[in-house]
Amino acid sequence: MPVLYTLTVFEVLTSVFTALLIIIILYYKWCFTYWKSRNIPPTRKPKIPFGTLIYPFLETPVHIAIAIKNAYDNLKKRSCKHGGGFLFLTPKYVLVDPGYIKNILQKDFEYFSERAFYYNEKDDPISANLFAISGEKWRTFRTHLSPAFTSGKMKMMFSNMLKCSNEMVNAVLKNENKKALDVIDITESFTIDVIGSCGFGIDCNSFKNSNAEFKEQGKKAFRMYPFRILKIFLGFYCPKIADFLGVTLFGRESNNFFIKIVKDTIKFREDNNVNRQDLLQLLIELRNQQILKSQEKVFTIKEITAQVFIFFAAGFETSSTTLSFCLYELALHEDIQNKLRDEINTVLNVHNRHLTYEAIMDMKYMGQVVDETLRKYPPVPYISRRCVKDYIIPNTVIKIDKGIEALIPIMALHHDSEYYPEPEKFIPERFSDEEKQKRLPFTYLPFGEGPRLCIGKRFGLLQTKVGLAVLLKHFKFSLHGKTKVPLQIEPFSFTLLAKSGIFLDVEDIIAK
Template sequence: MSTFFALLAILVTLLIYFLKYQQSYWRRRGVPHDEPSFPMGSLKEWRHTKSFSDIFAPIYEKFKGTGPFCGIYFLVQPAVFVLDLELIKKILIKDFHNFQERGVFHNEIEDPLTGNLFQLDGPKWNVLRKKLSPTFTSGKMKFMFSTVVDVANEFIKVMAEKSKAAPANVLEITDLQARYTADVIGSCAFGIECNSLRNPNADFVVMGRKALVERRHSKLVDSFMESFPRLARKLNLCSLPKEVHDFYLGIVRETVEYREKNQVKRNDFMNMLLEMKKKEGEEDGLTVEEIAAQAFIFLLAGFETSSTTMGFALYELARNQDIQDRLRKEIVEVLAQHNNECTYEAINEMKYLEQVFSETLRKYPVLPVVERVSKADYDTGDPRYLIERNTHIIILTYGIHHDPEYYPDPEKFDPERFTEEEIRKRPSCAWLPFGDGPRNCIGLRFGKMQALIGIALLLKNFKFSFAAQTPYKLAYNKNNVLLSAEHGIHLKVEEVAEN
């Protein structure tokens, strides 16, 4: 027995020695790095006391200027933390062939919904991206525009009812915004009327939230899966809770069957996905599971990103009443020129609205980090800074967007930063809320469309201002990789007189 314990002690010591050795990678390479804690690396405080961006923003500030990147650790796994816009441009655009992979967990066989465009890598990603790209052209957005406006009009009605009924007209707005975008995506991606605006407990949204924050396994196993995605796949681990998986796969199966049986055609993503479905004897069509995985990621990547962006925009507009008044004036004037109808052309003419949207995503990039993996060793010009193959790469959008070198007085909300002239003055890759290059956000146009329609109609109808409980500086949620306000956003909402 004592031999067994002695052996065990030796094994554990060896394992710890090996893991600690892994965590000395950047020291051995002579690259400035964030001192890792054992065994969590740079992620020690994540989900306990700090959000993702609260952990990484100080690293960006501390190491910027020391070289093209610094080193960090995900658990014991070394990762490159890029600090230089030129290197970012090479990774995302010029040398994309070497940085095509995002390197996040996916297991298409056991956990089919993870076989989606965001999580897949390699040739499968390539083929799928080519197939799905035509789904997101401006022409296709125009098709879906009226569906989005219908949901937005319902949103305005619900907002009016809720604000009248609320004490002192104070509402928590992020929840309502999320229901708006969930209804839009439910309708456009799944082809269902989930009506969460009227029914906040609609399963569709509840499950969507679960998919964002809950995991099949414990936090430690989850961190392991994120740090070693390939190994996790080989071990056949799954990430999504089973009920989430069964729920979405079920909805899509039903929708596909219904539409095929009744020959239903609609102007939505589901219709386009169905046109790509595998026909008998065909090699390269999508299976029902693959269709479900894409609809699922359109929901996950699309609903909370757009709704939190709208929430942050309203928060800043409430804090900066002069900007709110100027924006409302533009919206009212442009709509008047379009018979008071919210059309595709009208929204495109609202230039100040676009500036407000861009500045919101500058200050609050809801997905604060862009990730890639290096396929082969990559020479950055300095041998010390060689990026070895299979190294995980992190680009902290949040850090760049708050860097006074590119955005003086970064905490100030100033849409003037996004006039055409000001944009031209900045280096490329200084604004990355949708990533960049061939693997950028495929839903950019759609996300922007639903947010712009939502903000335009809200401002036309309501005035937003701070309530007693609105904080002057927002704290971020620690559990969510997405940037979101920790205690929601409470604003006073009053209807504006007929304009």
């Protein structure tokens, strides 16, 4: 009789584990053939389990936009117009050629109309906002909200912006820390007050109360902590699992806070017959029209709140970081700071020392300084589009499959020495009319492009310029030793942020 060999529990477990490991490795290897089989060059050699874009634990953590920039630089070195990478197992299509970028963002928009952004309408209503949604609902909101951002509307909002900027000056004057002023904190308070006032008629009081609720809520929307990073990861890279688990990006407290504000404001306006020219009013009118026409679909308070929330969230952080990066560069370059202050004073003299909308429009060098800030530090350093139907790249036989996410590397384009020689230098002259004319289209994209271009571009630029004009008129800025030069970028953040903050010394030049 043959002797049966009995396996120990340890041997069984080891065999199962080894078999599983082999299956996983083979599966990974098979997935990693995706781009090669489509004739698209790899961004770099994929590694199990991370793919190509990031190697946690193996490389120093960087912002995902820097990882995408590295992929872009690698492809460009090999003269590739595009490439394929992997985030873990998920293929990501990386664009290099501005012509291809133009096709995706503009010409062939019908193939790339969605932003690959996770949202959960049921459990996290504020996540289902204009930035994240797509299809007919996006189109309806976009069409009805665009009129809020015409230059006429900007002119109407100007006095409110100016009021908030004066509060900022008072806050700096009263600030005991004129040495080492926390510039990010001051500019955040300013842009929160502006969006609260111009967007929703709400006084956010961020300067009077450093823990003001709006400021707290706004910061919470962008704050990263390990559990949140995990949720974002699941939402963006395993959306089916995230859907199944009901993952939320914003907490219940944030949802309740914004829903209550919108409900109370609508009630107040209806009870008191108040009609303001702001974003919330447009949404109220849109809803009233739908009710009047007995339309099948009437936007709910939650849907309206989601739009209010995104205007608030997208509107304050992007402009405040622009303003603070700009002040940092001006502190580093005294000559540019002086030239800009001279322009502000010259233009103000022409406008009877009044800072008006027209005066801001007349400040040409100011425009160049802000444009150069947005080039060097694009607050939204990359954007994405999801392919919604199979797409053949024009003049090729290469197919991009439905479902693939295309990454448009804004930061990489802005730092490409072919388009911007000596990209690490801060040179506002790059944005003179003459230089702008020479530049290849789709190589400067701080606000994105095409039908999903930033809806608040005018608003963002205006509030940045108003803040800058008022601050430079009153103060001289220089670098404080606490600020790291060159600035380091915070790796775990949606937008581009200075890792260790920006601290400047401030000198009151009006009092002198």
